[in-house]
Amino acid sequence: MPVDQIPIGTFSQITRLSQKALRLYDERGLLVPAARDICTGYRYYTFAQVERGIRIRHLLWLGFGLSEVETILDARERGDAGTIRDLFRARLAETEREVGRLHAIAEVLRVQDPLNGGFRMSITEPVIKEIPSLRALSRRERGVYQEAIPRLIGELCAYVYPADGRQPAARVAGPIMFVCHDEEYRETDADIEVAIPITGSVNLDGSAIEVRTLPGGRFVSVLHTGPYGGVGKAYERLFAYMGEHGLAPAGPSRELYLNDPAEVPEDELMTEVQFPVTDLPLSP
Template identity: 80%
Template sequence: MPVNQIPIGTFSRITQLSQKALRLYDERGLLVPVARDICTGYRYYTVAQAERGIHIGHLLRLGFDLGEVEVILAAREQGDAGAIRDLFARRLAATEQEIGRLHAIAEILRTQDPLNGGFRMSVTEPVIKEVPALRALARREKGVYHETIPGLIEELFTFVFPVDGRQPAAKMAGPIMYICHDDEYRETDADIEMAIPITGSVNVAGSRVEIRTLPGGRFVSVLYTGPYPGVGKAYERLFAYMGEHRLSPAGPSRELYLNNPHEVPEAELLTEVQFPVQEVSPSA
């Protein structure tokens, strides 16, 4: 072994990257060893490569994935500071969002009610109500709940709360709502639609927002009070009620957010959960 070559074990200690990770980076072309033993396949690196390895480890610890690390290193080699700044800004925004989520968890743990699974919450008795058809601004996208929902709400709000001082293009005629199009909980590709009932004319041309009519009909409804993560208790009560009264879902559920999480404590958040329903046939 030439004196200027470092075996993979030593290189692993220098860079604080596991040998398994180094083999992966070799396969991806991210950090290719300068030499390889023909008989054993043992990898060797140079001192100059250690800086790149240390930089890779640093970026991974900041939360960047390997694809982003590759882009950053390529941009660094090309002197493209703008591309690196953009990636860092996006990572910062995601980190701050995660910090907010963790703070919310910490607050729940501090004030937990051990008999209620950590949540202070309540659910009203279900009621049947006739809901009229609603003209609404809507935006639908697949993604992760805590990331996608705030972004969709922000897009919709540009039409009712313009940031540039213009008169709003539409007026809210009801609370913002989440419409669930999935039959199961999904970690990363949830089918999420956010909608705001509106009045007035509005031009959505050139945007990803659409104007559509949300169907009305017979809905069973409960009012849930408490942190958003505990809303499953409302669905539990709704499905129990539907089973007791021989009702079945006739469309996607809706969650109507009746107050602002920036203005009230989590324990006072109000969410109305609605399910369109139909009678179950006697033979079913």
């Protein structure tokens, strides 16, 4: 065996990639052995391939999938830094979302109430409200709830309260709200709208923000106090109430954020959940 050929077992030890993984990378063309024994099929690598093997392991450790690893390594060979930057930026955003989710889980576990599913919270009894139509600043897009909602809130707040000291772009007439247009929960590609009720004139100045009228009508409402992660219990209570009173959803639900998470502890966060409703038809 030539001195510059490394058996797959030794190469596995050097790169910290299992032999099973190396066989898979060979099949995918990601890391093809420099030589193969004709009789046994045994794989041999060169010292020049060690760097690529270590780079693959590092990218996998960062959380990239194999297809992304292939794209990154191909881009590196072409000198395409832009593609690599875009992939790293997307991976960073995904990692930060996961970090935020894990921090929220850790906080719930730290202060959990075992008899209440891990949440310190309270939910008021549902009430029926007649809510007028609302003129509102709105931003709507598809995305991931945990990332899109706080970002869209930030964009609307920055527009209403300019950081450069200019006069507010609009007069706020109610709490920030999230309007859910999907009929089911979506991990990705959710139809997300964030809105702030306003009065008076507003200058959009070419912004992606728009002014629209949120429809009024009859809504069933509850007030949830506690971490945002427990708001699902409010929906559970609303749907139970609708079933008990012969009501059916008649449009998108709304979550109204009544205080600022930067100013109050998680267990004091107040979220009003509203659902437009209509009477179910009477059975014949």
